[in-house]
């Protein structure tokens with residue numbers, strides 16, 4: 003795969019991060035829209051646009067490829083698409099970054115959809 | 130030119146008659162002639178007398194994942210919902226040859242899920258306790274006992290990932306995958322079900338939120354109810370019904386070695402090493418690994434798969450180094466985020482789904498057939514499959530089986 007940062011590298015050095023889709027505003031979208039965003043897939047047989055990661059250099063970029071023919075058509079840096087700051091309106095005063103060095107972004111509260119799931123996370127270390 | 134009379138006098142009997150013309154309407158149309166679709170047709174006709182059924186298969190009979198899987202059958206899952214469901218399937222499997230009068234070479238071998246890390250041991254213990262609680266034969270064992278169950282395993286501590294213990298599941302089994310599909314097909318056909326191969330479904334007719342017909346490459350047909358059971362093509366077929374699924378289509382590869390004399394009785398799985406292996410009735414080592422790293426609608430094979438698989442296999446069984454690989458192939462697995470299937474009702478009336486079977490659905494062939502037939506015939510969702518409905522994702526109620534299904538199948 004031609005990595006926009008590292009040039010041609012073996013495909014085993016990369017990880018696929020899933021399709022490029024719009025993130026709904028987590029502070030105002032419905033539970034249903036959030037579930038759709040988290041779990042539902044277009045899973046198209048044909049040309050798709052996806053996030054890919056070059057693992058050794060920890061570099062995220064965009065790739066367009068054909069899922070029917072296993073061809074990579076195009077790769078480019080993410081800022082070719084994501085060239086604007088996304089500002090979600092805050093539903094309540096931003097959590098202060100002062101206490102405890104909390105690094106969460108002001109105004110961006112992401113619910114944990116996996117809470118209450120039957121299976122604990124991180125136990126299946128063998129995967 | 131050969132004269133007719135020079136053919137052998139008695140040709141072997143066909144499992145079912147060749148296909149005739151499509152009728153203009155069926156009570157039930159099943160899209161996908163794999164094990165799941167054929168089993169459903171068989172139980173519909175046999176248990177409920179619903180015989181006006183057509184199974185429509187795009188390619189040849191059961192040439193999809195049914196023909197490509199490594200045939201591991203077990204019920205030592207992690208969630209109570211999963212365990213109950215797969216245990217019913219395992220029991221049905223054990224009696225299948227008798228019930229269908231067709232030898233499916235069901236062979237109980239014992240199943241060992243090796244643990245090489247503390248985390249894996251913990252998951253194994255967890256599974257064993259859930260399993261035992263629900264009456265499933267399952268136990269955590271340690272290297273001394275593993276050595277008795279599988280003396281061929283390299284239990285030396287001087288390897289990169291020494292074996293610390295294993296989840297032992299005595300009823301773990303394998304069966305002949307093609308025979309399972311043929312057995313269901315033969316019985317279904319004998320009961321009046323029509324099986325049409327080379328008949329791809331290309332569209333659906335949906336009126337007022339209700340399915341009323343199916344478009345195929347051989348013409349349109351009207352129908353009462355439709356079941357889709359198309360594994361790797363699940364998302365594409367569901368799209369025809371306007372349904373979006375929590376499914377990614379990811380290739381899963383496998384291979385077999387040349388046949389050798391029987392030496393390996395149990396089925397050996399290692400989630401940490403991404404490898405599983407059993408010896409078939411023909412003497413071949415049947416081997417597989419983790420699913421491919423990215424989604425793809427293709428059954429191509431890769432060198433990476435073989436290299437990684439062999440590297441780990443040789444750590445477990447160093448003496449197979451001289452064996453040759455005989456065949457390699459892949460199937461398109463319909464993977465869900467919680468490693469559980471999507472079965473039952475859909476937002477479209479009279480349209481039922483059986484999808485998200487990923488890398489673990491062969492063992493579920495009988496229970497899927499039986500319970501989907503019950504659903505289609507009675508309209509009531511059986512308790513056993515309720516937890517797997519598509520709507521669970523919108524309630525954030527996944528059935529997390531990752532710890533039990535990721536590589537184990």
Ligand SMILES: Cc1cc2nc3c(=O)[nH]c(=O)nc-3n(C[C@H](O)[C@H](O)[C@H](O)COP(=O)(O)OP(=O)(O)OC[C@H]3O[C@@H](n4cnc5c(N)ncnc54)[C@H](O)[C@@H]3O)c2cc1C
Pocket residue numbers: 160161162163164165166185186187188189190191192193194195196197198199200201202328329330331358359360361362366381382383417459460461462486487488489490491492493538
């Ligand atoms: C390499 C590999 C190893 C596996 N190992 C195991 C294992 O050890 N244990 C286990 O339990 N499971 C295993 N699985 C998973 C198992 O094979 C599947 O989950 C199961 O066989 C699915 O059966 P099915 O009948 O739903 O699908 P399939 O057998 O794939 O049948 C679906 C059929 O639908 C047809 N179809 C698709 N689109 C259309 C259309 N538009 N119109 C008409 N027909 C269509 C296809 O041609 C196909 O024949 C493995 C899978 C693979 C690939």
